[in-house]
Amino acid sequence: MFTLQEIKRSLLVSIWFVFLTFPLMVIRVDSIEKTVQWRWMNMVYVAIGSFLLSFVFRYMLQRKEMKSDDNGDDDKKDKTGRSFIHQGLADPRYRNIILGSLLAVALIFPHVFSTYQTSIMTTALMYVVLGLGLNIVVGLAGLLDLGYVAFYAVGAYTYALLYHFFGLGFWVALPIGGLLAAAFGILLGIPVLRLRGDYLAIVTLGFGEIIRLVMENWGEFSQGPSGVSNIPRPSFLGIDMSLDTALIYTYYLMLLFVIFTIFFVNRLQDSRLGRAWIALREDEIACQAMGIDKMKTKLVAFSLGAFWAGIVGVIFAAKTTFISPRSFTFIESAIILSIVVLGGMGSIIGVIIGAFILILLPEYLRALSEYRMLAFGAILVCMMVFRPQGIIGSIRRTYTYKKQTDGEVS
Amino acid sequence: MDYFIELLFSGLSRGAIYALIALGYTMVYGIIGLINFAHGEIYMIGAFTSFIIATILTILGFPALAIIVLAGLAAVIWSASYGYTIEKIAYKPLRHAPRLSALISAIGMSMFLQNYVLLAQTSDFLPFPQLIPDFAFMEPIAHIVGSSDMVILVVTTVVMICLTILIKYTRIGKAMRATSQDRTMAMLVGINVNRIISVTFIIGSSLAAIGGMLVASHIGQINFYIGFIAGIKAFTAAVLGGIGSIPGAVLGSVVLGLTESFATGYISSDYEDVFAFSLLVLILIFKPSGILGKVDTQKV
Structure with missing residues (x-):
């Protein structure tokens, strides 16, 4: 060499x-x-x-x-080498142990670590959900959405303003925030999704900026650049909670929501709709020939992704109790995109790991935090050039013909 | 009436700057079908390079004209080098990858360059020296049309004419057109496609560098973030005119520049950027192929 x-x-x-x-x-x-x-x-x-x-x-x-040269026996290598995480999860015995212990760690986390750590963990969990939401759009349906943060902002502002003007509580705002974000997704999607992918990237980028600029300039409505403050934390049957308890409560809420999202996205991936998305990502024309309504399928992906962002937006507003347009810049979209790309587009485990790496690492390596965005940019380029499937690529669902041996007949 | 003419000229010079950047987008798109997200950053690097060189030369006491020429030359050389290098690192290995991969790589490059300049230089706004003097003969109309507006228009026109000649009448221009029509076929007739792609990036980056220097001297301050918004707007202009089409990019830029200028002049300056983005969304709804663009049909 x-x-x-x-x-x-x-x-x-x-x-x-x-x-x-x-x-x-x-x-x-x-x-x-x-x-x-x-x-x-x-x-x-x-x-x-x-x-x-x-x-x-x-x-x-x-x-x-070299790898792409000997593509022939690539499949064999994949099954044994790369995907030991996938293998572990495929085997029900290991899966239950792994998931059980992860859940146990997550459940006792706020009681072992300080409130500060819990708060960081909540943020990381929020990004897990955001990543999974964007994963539907980018990873499964192959639509590059660069303005994902706009839907997040819609959710956050929905709660903040509904409380500010009408005094509505967290639990009422939660579904409204999600639905409103989804509605924005549909509104934006209808004109744009007819076009080829690259336009979508730019228009969503523009849309993200429009939302932010409107929020910054429309003072009477959104209180302008100073933002909305004194948003109440999530309530639980109207019980008054101290700051610490409220943070722990938010953590559990977020954890519950993460589990729900993982379950939902996992089921969605294997559904008729999920398979249609993957097919659409691979070849639009073949897809149309197979009788998939291209427009409708894309629109559903786009609005579902937006829905998730909206809900996390509401939780974000409730967690920080203060939001301003500065929380919703393009950088935020770029971070979420990096999570999806680093983890592996279309792979749920990948996105979760990606979110933890990209959110927790800069948090604990404070000294390097100014190089964070530089690193994110480099990650996007390097991942695309060297490892487009991400750290943990998704595995295609394929039929495997197992030979029935005496012991394993089921 | 004066106000109208003032807005007209500021819109035209704005459009001229957008055109210089939009040409880079449209040329690259025409040849490799990629939205070069990092193009706005090339423009920003051009502005920074010319700022650094111009300041050094001012300290050394060079005459004004020499400063303009040398700073401009430096901006062009370095921006072109950056454009060339970016293509080699971030896009060339992805030539046969799906479109989405190249696009994500381009966004990553854009973020990388922005933060590279932020860390290497500063995050503050830097005061850019006024390179273009106020001409004496412009005195009577100076309250309507500024000297730098005039210079921007003249320089852009000259550059456009040179570019048109380059593309229409030279060997390399012919090869570029051939490559953008059909890359495989161009390869078969003996065109070195990799070289043509590099040349396209170099030309596009040089134009952006000129734009960066002119606009920085016109506005009077620069920042690592200027490339982002300028890039999106120039892209809007390129789409407006029909992406891939060179006259379209110029036309789209002028339309966008005028729209922005009149909208901020007569409606409100708070929403300057919103107008551009709304215009983009509107075009894509009603005429996605742009003013001069061809409708592209998808084939198997």
Whole structure:
């Protein structure tokens, strides 16, 4: 691997990147004070970093090409090697143990750890649901939605404003928030879903920005950039709760909701509708030939995804008790998309793991938090280039013909 | 009437800037069928590079004209290099992957570049030096049409003419048109498609860099985030005119620029961005192929 030629190539790459990053990384000017600051150390970092990374990049590309070359026995390898998580879950004995212990950990979590940790965990659970919701749209139906945060905002503002103007409580607002978000999804979906996928990406991106800008500028309605505050936390039969209990209560609520979502999405995936989505993602024309109503199927996916975002939005507003347009920027959509892409599009376990990695890691590595968005961008690119199926890819449902042996006849 | 003309010219110069960016989108889309999300970031990098070079040259005491030319040249060189590199890293390995993969990769690249500039430079708004002086001969109408509006219009027109000549009459332009019509066929007749794609990215990025420098000098401040909104709007313009079509991109940009200018002038400036996005949604509902675009039928 480390032949002279390889080293020469990496050296060239390194020189190219030094040139490329020269003005932005090395020079920093102050046009008012008229001073120039030269940061030569950065140049050294770039040189060494790009030299090493170019080896990794080429090695990974080669490995990927080699894999796609011997596609023939790929199936065999997959079954034994990659998917031991899938295998563990497929076997009912292991599955019950794994899921049981996970549930036990989740249940005692708030009693073992501090409220701060519980609160972070609640956030992570919220992103799990958001990820699963977007997974329906992006992963299953193959529609790239870049304005997912808009539906989240619709849900959050629904609760905040319903409380603000009419004094409606959390439990009333919860379904309304979800349904309203779904309605927005349908409204936006009808014109756009007729078009090819790339337009959808841009229009949803634009829609996300419109919602945010309207909320920022329409002061009388949404209280503008200062946001809505003093939103009540979720209630339980009207019992007064201390702050700690309320947070723990929110955590359990969210946990329940996550379990419900996983169950629902899992069932949905194997339903007629779920299979139609996957078929639509793979080949629209073949799908239409098979008698699937393209428009309706897409619309259902889009509005279902929006519904989930709306519900999480309501919970978000109740958890933080304060919302402002700043919570609903494009970055938020990008984070949710990263979760889905990193975990593996279409894979439920993948999305859950992706959400925990991307939300909890920056939380505990505070020192690196300013590099978070940089890393998210890099993750999106690298995942697409090297591992499009994500860390835990979804497995296709296929018929497997098992030989019936004496012991295992069922 | 004066107000109307003022809005007209500010709309035209706005449209000219959008056109410089939109051309990059439309050319790349025409050739590889990808929305290059990172294009807005190239524009932003162009603005930053010209800012850095211009400030250094001002400190060194160069004459005004030399500063404009050298800063512009630097912006073009570095933006083009970034465009070339991005294509090689993020898009070339995905040439045969599904469209969605390339699109997600492009979004990732855009986020990466934004935060790269944020970390390497600053998150604050930087005051951009006024590179274009107020011309004396513009004095009588200066209250209606600014000098920089005029410069933007003139530069854009010149660039457009050069681009048209390049695409219509040169060998490389011919190869570009061939590649965008049918990539496989172009390969068969001996066109180096990878090189053509690189050239397209380089040209598109250079145009964006020119736009970035002009607009930064016009508005007077820059920030790592300027590429995002400008990118979406230029894309809107490209779709409005019919994506993939070069005259369409220019026409769409002018329409968008005028719409925005009049809407903010006569209705409200709070919703400047909302107008552009609403326009995009409206076009997609009523005429998804754009003003000059071809209707593309899906075939098996």
